[in-house]
Amino acid sequence: MQVDAATVRRIARLARIKVTDEEAKGLEKELSGILDWVRQLDEVDTSGVEPMVRVVAQQMKQRADVVNDGEIADAVVANAPLTEDHFFVVPKVVE
Amino acid sequence: MTDLTKLTLSEARDGLQKKTFTATELTKAHLSAIDAGNAALNAYVLVTGEHALAQAKASDANIASGKARPLEGLPLGNKDLFCTKGIRTTACSKILGDFKPAYESTVGANLWHAGAVMLGKLNNDEFAMGSSNETSAFGTVVNPWRRKGKDGKLAADKLVPGGSSGGSSAAVSGSLCLAATATDTGGSIRQPAALTGTVGIKPTYGRCSRWGIVAFASSLDQAGPITKTVRDAAIMLRHMAGHDAKDTTSVDAPVPDYEAALGKGVKGLRVGVPKEYRVVGMSPEIEKLWEQGIAWLKAAGATIHEISLPHTKYALPAYYIVAPAEASSNLARYDGVRYGLRVPGKDLVETYENTRAAGFGKEVRKRILIGTYVLSAGYYDAYYLKAQKVRTLIKRDFDTAWDKVDVVLTPTTPSPAFALGEKTGDPLAMYLEDIFTVTVNMAGLPGMSVPAGLSSQGTPLGLQLIGKPFDEATLLRAGQAIEDAAGRFTVADAWWAKRPAKAAKT
Numbered sequence A: 001m002q003v004d005a006a007t008v009r010r011i012a013r014l015a016r017i018k019v020t021d022e023e024a025k026g027l028e029k030e031l032s033g034i035l036d037w038v039r040q041l042d043e044v045d046t047s048g049v050e051p052m053v054r055v056v057a058q059q060m061k062q063r064a065d066v067v068n069d070g071e072i073a074d075a076v077v078a079n080a081p082l083t084e085d086h087f088f089v090v091p092k093v094v095e
Numbered sequence B: 001m002t003d004l005t006k007l008t009l010s011e012a013r014d015g016l017q018k019k020t021f022t023a024t025e026l027t028k029a030h031l032s033a034i035d036a037g038n039a040a041l042n043a044y045v046l047v048t049g050e051h052a053l054a055q056a057k058a059s060d061a062n063i064a065s066g067k068a069r070p071l072e073g074l075p076l077g078n079k080d081l082f083c084t085k086g087i088r089t090t091a092c093s094k095i096l097g098d099f100k101p102a103y104e105s106t107v108g109a110n111l112w113h114a115g116a117v118m119l120g121k122l123n124n125d126e127f128a129m130g131s132s133n134e135t136s137a138f139g140t141v142v143n144p145w146r147r148k149g150k151d152g153k154l155a156a157d158k159l160v161p162g163g164s165s166g167g168s169s170a171a172v173s174g175s176l177c178l179a180a181t182a183t184d185t186g187g188s189i190r191q192p193a194a195l196t197g198t199v200g201i202k203p204t205y206g207r208c209s210r211w212g213i214v215a216f217a218s219s220l221d222q223a224g225p226i227t228k229t230v231r232d233a234a235i236m237l238r239h240m241a242g243h244d245a246k247d248t249t250s251v252d253a254p255v256p257d258y259e260a261a262l263g264k265g266v267k268g269l270r271v272g273v274p275k276e277y278r279v280v281g282m283s284p285e286i287e288k289l290w291e292q293g294i295a296w297l298k299a300a301g302a303t304i305h306e307i308s309l310p311h312t313k314y315a316l317p318a319y320y321i322v323a324p325a326e327a328s329s330n331l332a333r334y335d336g337v338r339y340g341l342r343v344p345g346k347d348l349v350e351t352y353e354n355t356r357a358a359g360f361g362k363e364v365r366k367r368i369l370i371g372t373y374v375l376s377a378g379y380y381d382a383y384y385l386k387a388q389k390v391r392t393l394i395k396r397d398f399d400t401a402w403d404k405v406d407v408v409l410t411p412t413t414p415s416p417a418f419a420l421g422e423k424t425g426d427p428l429a430m431y432l433e434d435i436f437t438v439t440v441n442m443a444g445l446p447g448m449s450v451p452a453g454l455s456s457q458g459t460p461l462g463l464q465l466i467g468k469p470f471d472e473a474t475l476l477r478a479g480q481a482i483e484d485a486a487g488r489f490t491v492a493d494a495w496w497a498k499r500p501a502k503a504a505k506t
Helices: A005-014 A021-043 A073-077 B009-017 B023-041 B049-064 B106-113 B166-173 B190-196 B230-240 B258-264 B284-299 B312-333 B348-359 B362-375 B381-401 B427-434 B438-443 B472-486
Strands: B044-047 B075-079 B117-122 B179-184 B199-202 B222-227 B270-274 B303-307 B407-411 B447-454 B460-467
Touching: A005 A021, A005 B362, A021 B312, A021 B362, A021 B381, A021 B427, B009 B023, B009 B049, B009 B230, B023 B044, B023 B049, B023 B075, B023 B117, B044 B166, B049 B117, B075 B166, B106 B117, B106 B179, B106 B230, B117 B166, B166 B179, B166 B190, B166 B222, B179 B199, B179 B230, B190 B199, B190 B447, B190 B460, B199 B230, B199 B472, B222 B230, B230 B258, B230 B472, B258 B472, B270 B284, B284 B303, B284 B407, B284 B447, B284 B460, B284 B472, B312 B362, B312 B381, B312 B427, B312 B438, B348 B362, B362 B381, B381 B438, B407 B472, B447 B472, B460 B472
Parallel strands: B075 B117, B075 B179, B270 B303, B270 B407
Antiparallel strands: B044 B117, B179 B222, B199 B222, B199 B447, B407 B460, B447 B460
16 A cells, blocks of 8 residues: 555645545555556566657657748637637636 | 448448449438437447538539549548547547537548548547446447347347447447547557457557547557458558658558558468467467467468567556556646636636546546656656656567567457446456557557457457558458458347337337
8 A cells, every 4th residue: 555645635636636535535545556556567677778768760750940820719719618809718826 | 222331331332333322321321320229329429410411412422423532422430539620529528528629630531531421429438548438428338249148048238348449349330330430549449349349450659640639648549440341441541541740750651552452361471479468367268269360370371480578467557657647648738728628616726626526537537646646756767767668678579579470469358348337346357458459559569359259158259460560451461361261240130229119100
């Protein structure tokens, strides 16, 4: 058991997901179960092994540094729950 | 007239070319099948009948004027993970609400440019996280196949269609479309295909553009088709694949005519059988199926070689670090500000927290939390970096194997379709569904499931073929050899299409 209630709360805060006390209890057990299970990777000797960063060897592509999109503010905000004059509206952040 | 929904994609294509029927007739037949059967199967979360009939009408005009495109007038289902311009796309999550994308996924656009018709959006596990289609916000999909009881009669219990592409597999198996789009992050095309007697191919990472597909784990996600036959898979893949400047991981390589390659046979093909896949506890039934597959390929002229993939057992635990980590990052965008659901709070942070708690289902929340944990300060090296190193070793196993063999043959799943609710209480048992498929995603290779037999309960079982990078053509060739030997597996009794007695006209 490596994940306690305080850890669940800390991760949930980082992930911006509200959890109730009851949910936190269940998550302690579930997350510990999965994290204990993945620890079997410790058996594998990975000294000197590079982490995999891409699946096929290829040069990172670059696009031309030009404007190729834009002037679509209507489309950008079309799905937002709350907007005003092409701005997303959120609760007040600065006092 | 024969039931047009029973045709394969290639048969329907030929029928349209010969003008045996029209695209409108073909589309209407499928819309009627959906109307009659979707209530029982729940494969579609949105039916786009008018859109489909308009496309079919345009197709008929193209056929009449001799301007038919390769997929002209062929009705398909589209997994709800693919963004559709102006048409609701939700990834089967409440958090996307009534999201109507302003753009079409590249894979979808490729299909529609080739003339295909979209019947609607198909159900899937929420954000493609699941192996049974039981995590969808739109409810569970039901497998058209049913088990036979001891008395030889069909049992009443409902089976899962696999996941995450459960709507795709059920719709193809239940003749609610000719073929469907799907995506595969750890087995989400191949496992549902195996559980429904359909063909599913996950191409090499980079073969299909990921642009406009709702992201789960970006280094693993790939699009591919679920179809009735190997030939249909070859046709679909050719028109889904291709380079796309909008996806930097999309590979600029020519897409071969996969259908043309099917006729080449498997004479002299070197088939590898990995000894590590003979896991303890593999059911005798699956073992037998595998032996049968080996015998079929041998009889068709292939040679069989035992190979070793020593890091196989570490693929699944490594996957459950990499996939949740990437998911936690990808799903950070669902903040209740730019689209979808918003549940207000006293300030911005509480708005985020309320929105994400209400909008994400239980499995998705759990995976985001695991991902957040393994990426959090102090744990990154122990988990994510370690898993990415193990991934290199898994890929090396295959690189070594390719010196000896051209293709690898394994079972697709450890068991046939299970009942709804049978595995929902045990997350690790559910995760084990992907034990044979997930290595392929970790190594970025192409993999394919082909129906190969029936279980003792009369439900489908699949065999998996794994290929070299960008060698989907060889996979399809070998898949054709298995299909030729095994035959096709279709559900005899379309129970889902039967309306209650009161619907009968007097």
